[in-house]
Amino acid sequence: MEKKDNTPKKSPLSLQLNLSKFNSYMFEKASEDEKRQQDVMSESTTFFKDGMRKLFKNPLAVGSIIVLSLIILIIIFAPLIVPYRYEEILSVNGIRDKGAKNLAPFTYSKMEQQYIEAGGSRFPHIFGTDEQCRDYFIRVVYGTRVSLIVGFFASIIVLIIGMLYGSISGYLGGKVDLIMMRIVDIIYSLPDMLIIILLSVVLQTILNFSPGSLLDSLGTNMISLFIVFGLLYWVGMARLIRGQILSIKQNEYILAAKSIGAPTSMIIRRHILPNCISVIIISTALQIPSAIFTESYLSFVGLGVQSPMPSLGSLANAARGGLQNYPYKLLFPALMICLIVLSFNLLGDGLRDAFDPKLKR
Amino acid sequence: MTPLVEVRNLKQYFPVKTGLFKTEYLKAVDDVSFYINEGETLGLVGESGCGKTTVGRTLLHLYEPTAGKILYQGTEVNEKNIHSMRQKMQMVFQDPYSSLDPRMTVEDIIGEPLDVHHLCSSKGERREKILHLMELVGLNAEHATRYAHEFSGGQRQRIGIARALAVNPKFIVCDEPVSALDVSIQAQVINMFEELQEKLGVAYLFIAHDLLVVHHISDRIAVMYLGKIVETGTADDVNYNSIHPYTCSLMSAVPIPDPDYTRSRKRIILQGDVPSPLHMPSGCPFRTRCNHACEKCAQEMPPLTDRGNGHMVACWVK
Amino acid sequence: MEDKHLLSVQDLHTSFFTDAGEVHAVNGVSFNLDPGEILGIVGESGSGKSVTAYSIMQILEATGKITGGKILFKGHDLTRWNAAKLDKFRGKNVSIIFQDPMTSLNPVFTIGNQLIEAITLHTSRKGEQARKRAAELLTLVGINEPERRLKQYPHELSGGMRQRVMIAMALACEPDILIADEPTTALDVTIQAQILELIQSLQKKMGMAVILVTHDLGVIAEMCDNIIVMYGGRICERGTAREIFYNPKHEYTKGLIRSIPNVNNMKEKLVPIAGTPINILNLPKGCAFCARCDNCMKICLTEVPEELSINKDHKASCWMNVKEAFEEQGGAK
DSSP states (O other), rough: OOOSSSSOOOOTHHHHSOOOGTTTTTTTTHHHHHHHHHHOOOOOOOOOHHHHHHHHHHHHHHHHHHHHHHHHHHHHHHHHOOOOOOTTTOEETTTTTTGGGGGGOOOOOHHHHHHHHHTTTOOTTEEEEEEETHHHHHHHHHHHHHHHHHHHHHHHHHHHHHHHHHHHHHHHHHEEEEEHHHHHHHHTSSHHHHHHHHHHHHHHHHHOOOOHHHHHHHHHHHHHHHIIIIIIHHHHHHHHHHHHOOOOOOSHHHHHHHHHTTTTTHHIIIIIIHHHHHHHHHHHHHHHHHHHHHHHHHHTTOOOTTTTSHHHHHHHOOOOOOTTTTTTHHHHHHHHHHHHHHHHHHHHHHHHHOOOOOOOO | OOOOOEEEEEEEEEEEEOOOOOOOHHHHEEEEEEHHHHHOOOEEEEOOTTHHHHHHHHHTTSSSSSEEEEEETTOOTTTTTTHHHHEEEEEEOOOTTTTSSSSHHHHHHHHHHHHHTTTOHHHHHHHHHHHHHHHHHTTOOGGSSGGGGGGOHHHHHHHHHHHHHHOSEEEEEEEEETTTOOOOHHHHHHHHHHHHHHHHHHOEEEEOSOOHEEEEEEEEEEEEEEEEEEEEEHHHHHSSSSSSHHHHHHHSSSSSOHHHHHHHHHOOOOSSSOOGGGGSSSSSSSSOOOTOOOOHHSHHHHHHHSSSSEEOOSOOOO | OOGGGSSEEEEEEEEEETTEEEEEEEEEEEEEEOTTTTEEEEEETTHHHHHHHHHHHHHOOTEEEEEEEEEEEEEEEEEGOOOOHHHHHHHHTTTOOOOOHHHHHHSSSSHHHHHHHHHHHHHHHHHHHHHHHHHHHHHTOOSSHHHHHHHOGGGSSSSSHHHHHHHHHTTOOOOOOEEEEEEETTTTTHHHHHHHHHHHHHHHOOOEEEEEEEHHHHHHHOOOEEEEEEEEEEEEEEHHHHHHHHHHOOOHHHHHHTTTTTTBTTSSOOOOOOOOOOTTTTTOOOOOTGGGGTTTTTTHHHHHOOEEEEEETTEEEEEEEEEEHHHHSSSSO
C-alpha cells in the first residue's frame, strides 16, 4: 500500500512506558509450537455421538430409558421365574382350586394355604388372581408382551410403507408428488375404527386358522389390526418423510452431488436417507405408544386379542366388571399402559431435542 | 485456437405462474455468449437478479438450457455426453455450510466423484488420491475422517475445492466461492485458486459480486445486467476504461479501501431500483436507469460490438 | 473532561452466559464519540464489534450481560439505568439500523403503521401530525410517492427501499447517535452506494454522530472520520482513516490491508493472514491475535498489549511498537 503521508513523527512511546521493565528475551519471536497451543481442534464427534451425549443429559429421557429397560427385562425373565402360565387355571395338587378366584395381591386361597401349611411351597400371587382363577401377574406380563409386540410391529409396518411412499413422492416432486399426496388426503379421511371392525368380521368368516397356532391365538381381530395399520396408518409417516426430503432437497450439497454426476439412486441412498434418520427414529419412537394405545382401545371395546391371550386392554376391559370390589385389577394393566406410553413419549421427545437437525453449529 | 469452453446464445427462461391460468417467463439468462480459453479466468459480475448464478449452473447442465449451445473443446454438450463431460467441468459452491453433506466424512465427500466415475480401482488407490487432493488444498491429512461440521468456513471451502478437483477437471465454475468467508480467509482461498491454476492449468468462470476480488483474479471480465451481457473485455479495460453506462456506475459505486482515492473520485449514483426480470423494459434493459438513454434504446437491444482489443460493449449511445 | 464527549465507553466488558460457558465477547473496550463524528468499527466475525454496538443500545440477547465498565451518555452512566429509562433512551437519543431490513421490519404491518408507531412513542406528535411527519421522513430518505408507500407492506418494497425505511424509522426522533450495524452488507453495490450517500447527507443535515459497524474495509474508508479495529473482543488500533490505512501499527491491521487487493496494483499477490478467526470461547492469555501473527513474540503470548499513542491521531496495542522503541533505546540494559 502506497504511503500517501510521510512516516509519523518520532513516537513518544518511550515517554509513555517505562522501557526498563522489558528485556530482549520478551521480544524474541515465539516458536510455532508455542503459538499452536491455541489452535486445537475440538474432539471429533459424529452427529450421532453428539446427539447421544445430549440425550443422556436429559433426566426425563434417561428415566424413560431406565423404565423401559426394566419393563423389558421383566417381561423376558418373569415367565422363567413365575411358575404359572397365563392361561393356566390354578390348581393345587392337580385339583382345580375354585377358591382361588379374585384373590387380592399376595394372598393365598384356602386350598393353597392348606398346601403351604402341609409343607409345600407356592409362589406368591404378586397381583392376585382373576375371575377365572388365573395368576394375574403373569397375565399382566404376557399382556405387556403382546402390547409391546403389537406396537412394535405395527410401527415397523408404518415405517416401511411410509418411508417408501414419502421418499418417492418427495424426491420426484411435480405431478407424481401431487397425485400421491392427494391419495394420502383421501386415506386420512377414512374412518379407521369402522374399517377395523368390518375387516375383522369379514376375516373371521373367511380365514380358518389351525387351532393353537400363533395366528389363531392372536385372533382375527389382531390380524385385521395389522392389516389396517398397513393400509391406513402409514400416511402420517409418509407426510413427515416427504416434508423432510423436500427441505433436504434444497441444500446445496444435493446440487453438488448432481454436478458431480451422481445418479438419483445414489443421491437418495447416500445423501437424503441418512439425513432423514433422526426424524425417522424420533417419529417411530412416538409411533409405538400410539399403536399400543390403539390396540388397548380396541381390546377395551372387545375387539382385541382372542381370549385366553391377554393384552393390557383386554385385561382392563375384564376388570371393569368387578371394579367396585377389586379395583387393583384395573389398576395394574392401566398403570402398565401409562408407564409404557409415557416412557416412549418422553423418550421420543428427548430424542427430538437431542437430534434436532435444525440446530446449526 | 478453439476456446476451452464456449457459450453461444444461451437462454434460460423459468416459467412463473402469475395468475390462475397465466404463466409468464422469467428471462434469467437472455441470449448470452462468451468464451473461456484454456488456463484463463473469466470473471462474471453483476448484481442480484442479473443471472450470473443461473449462467454458471446452466453451463454445467444443472438446469436444462431453454435454448443455445454450450461447447467444450468444440464439442457440443448435451444430454448424451453430459455424464462424461462432468469429469471435465466442475463447480465450487458459495455456501460452505450447505454445500457439504453434514453426515459425510471429508474422505467420503472428496471421494464421491471418484466413486461416481469409477476412477479408482482399489481402496488404497482411492485413499491415496484423496490424501493427495487434501494436501493440494492445504488440509491436514489426519482430518480425513472428520466430519464437515467440525471445520471452519475457509477449511470447508477447501474441502469443496478438493471435491471439484477430484476428477481432474479442466474447467471449474466458481459460484461466489469467497463471499461467505471472512476477509482474512478470503485471501487464503483466492491465493489457492491462483496457485491451482498455475499448477494444474485449470480455467475458471469466477462468478462474484466483489468487484475488487474479481479484478484481481480475472484475466477477462463480463458484466451482466438483467440476463444480458453488457460489456466484456480484459480486466483492466473493463475496470479502468469502462464504456457502458452501467459498468461505469458499477465501478464508481464500489467502495475502495483507500481513503484518499475513494474520497476524491466522482461517483455516479444510479437512481431507482433494478426493474423486475418478469417485466423487462423493451430494448436495452438498462435504459430506465441510464442517464444517456435515447429513443433507439427503447426499440432495440444493442448488440455487443468490438471497441478494439476485444473490448465488447452493447450500447447504442456510447 | 468526560462530559465533553457525547458518548464515552470506558473499559466495557460484555459476556454471554451459555451452556458452553462464559463467552467473553467484549474485553475492555474504551472509546469516545463526539457530536457529528462518524466512527467506524471494523472487525471480522467474533471480533465483538456488533456486541459492542448492542451493549451501547442495551439490546443484548437474554444470555448477554455487561459484566464491567461504564457507558457514559452525556456524562450519565447508562449501565445503571432501569428499563423504563432505557426505553425512553432507545429511539430518542440513540437509534440503530440493522443488516437485514426484511427481518427488522414487521411483515404484517404497513410501513406507515411502523413509522407512526416510532413517531408517537418518542415525540409528542399524534394522529394526523404523526402521519405527516412519517411522509416527511420518507421524502427525507429519498422515497418518492410517500403517501402511497405508507400504505405498503415491507415485502412489496425492494431491499434498498426497505433499508431506507429503516433509516427513516431510526431518524424519526432525530437521535443524537445513529448506530448502523452492517447496513449495506445485504445490498447490491449500486444500492449500497445510494444508502451510504444517504447516510452521509443525512448526517450532514442533522448533525448526528454515526457509529458504523462493518467488516467491509472499503465502506470504512469511504465513510469514516475515525476508525476502531477490533479483534477478539479488544481494540487493536484506533485512529483517523488515513492513519489506519496508510500507517497501520498493529499486526492485524497490517495483515488485513495486505490481504485485500491493492488498488494501485490489482494483480499484486495477496498476503493472507494465516489461520482462522479466533474462537472467542478460547481466548488466550496474551494478545488475542498471537496465534495468527507472523511476528508473534514471547511477550505476546502472556501479556495483553498496552495501548500506546503513535501520534495524536493514532493509538495501537501491539508489542511490536514497544519492541521498536526498546530497540531504539539501545536494547537490553
